[in-house]
Amino acid sequence: MVYAAVAPLYLNACLFSNNTSQNQGGGGGGAQDPNHLEKKPTVTAYKWRLLIAYDGTHFSGWQYQQSPPTIQCLVENALTRTTKLERKDLHLVGASRTDTGVHAWGQVAHFVTPFNYESLESIHAALNGLLPSDIRVREISPVVPEFHARFSAKSKIYHYKIYNDTVIDPFQRHYAYHSLYKLNAVVMREAAKHFIGKHDFSAFVNASHNDRVPDPVKTIFRFDVIEMGALLQLEVEGSGFLYRQVRNMVALLLQIGKEAIPPDIVPKILATRDRKELAKYALSAPPHGLCLVAVKYNKEHLGLPTGCPATSFGRLRSVNYCKLPFY
Template sequence: MLALSQAGYGESLRRYRVGALLRQSNTLKWLGGGRRQPASKIRTQVIASESSLDGSQEVDDEHTKFSDEDRFYLFHGRQHTYKLLIAYEGAKYAGWQTQVGLTSHDTIQGKIEEVLTRVTGDDRKILGVMGAGRTDSGVHALGQVAHFYTTKAQSTRKLHSALNGMLPFDIRVREVSEVPPDFHARFSALNKTYHYYIHTDPVLDPFTRQYRLHCWYPLDTDKIRQAASSLVGTHDFSGFANRTRNGKKRNPMRTISRFDVIEIERGLRLEVQSSGFLYKQVRNMVGALVHVGRGMMSLDEFEAVLVHKDRSRAPTGASAIGLYLATV
């Protein structure tokens, strides 16, 4: 099962209860049977449900209590939930997530919101677009998952066609599906898998130069595998994480379930899977693994980064060019 943070657990529990109440009230078309309850009664039930979140469940109230805005959109707007499976080339974008100071044209989320507002007629606050992984600037995706809400039922076929017809060619929606109201792209995710591609041929390939890190120097694949295997398991990954942009401290304990080094034509593909990653953790781990493969860092020095939890012991992280969010 997914090991959620305290905040994540609170959010998931909250959404589970809201979903259960919505199912009980028969507000969604695929849930037949039962008698529809008025919104006022549902509101009372949800507020009562919130009050049952006491200290015995060790949940942060900040993440479990509904704001007035939450209540409004839950009971008067967000009637249908949809899931997107998305692939994109991240080179031209400042990452997945919309950010203060950036326009909707600068991020993947912004582009998708822009199209959805036109297609559904709902504003961004109603839509509430949320991605499973907040990929950084320049990072690509093969299988990003996102969800959004609408006030009216939508044809998934028409949504799919309209999104791909109106989005730029470097963003493609692979699938659209309607999902239960308690689905959440981030908190419903059990694992995320990232791939990192390295081109090891001495001559740069002009056709993959924007999608693979070019290492023209010899790499010791066996040493890279050995170093990668030391990262599997539950560890404090402070030594491989950058400080977050907002300065907030996150729990540095993460569990990596696998870290595979696969030889491909003229290169390597590194595959790492976890329930969650710290800020720039994957790129920092890859950067250190490349140093090990080049002989610029010993296996003992590599493991010392993990043991001492010291970011200064690790080299600069690898470029975003070769990084892909593969599956969620």
């Protein structure tokens, strides 16, 4: 591990700050005695962005949990071994808390270290060497202190794949939902348009103990239904998504594609803001067809700070001489 002796990217006041002691008197608004200020040292911290892909088949989603294992748990274990830091010091945060069995090509996370790196290629190789083969770090880059993997996100893109044929391609079985019913992509497209715009999606959210009081109002920028032979790919981009919102929207579109219900049922269910109303027509679509494809950010949040190493996209190994000349 090589550290660079360059200027710090920023002073992370969120981690360590100069705290003043609270006034213990019964009155309010009194000035505090400057001789009793409790000062703590400000510690330099550097923030790093990870772009992660994973096959979620064998994992219990992203959110940290040791058993059964989650993506965040395994990434943190690899980071603690590589950086020699404790989990609490890394402050790893993911952009999306994908559910059990859901995949990702473009999950984004950030973590912090008290030191800088001269090059990110070595830590990049070390992380992928420690992670199981169904989790890969695609990129590592330094980011400005204002960047936050979750709260800085401008939009997220999810794809849901449906294999619409009598016999499923076995190579698609872990990544596409198999529908034996012939689906009408035209009416599914018509119905998907009703999701576009700013709506209260209370009718499309499942209760989750992880969310405190989630804001049910989200904006859907696009919702496309693309035919690729036997595959139907549903692509949705939004400002954010509630727990199982995408899978619930897909489940309703599946029923509409079977022509069991009309496309105009979508605005009617949205208007009720009642999850029980959706349950009359559809249950959540299975998780394995869903993939987090990308998380978008404003350009200013992705700018590289001064005095930082270049983004690592991984490196190819080369052979300088032939080890097996007669092979």
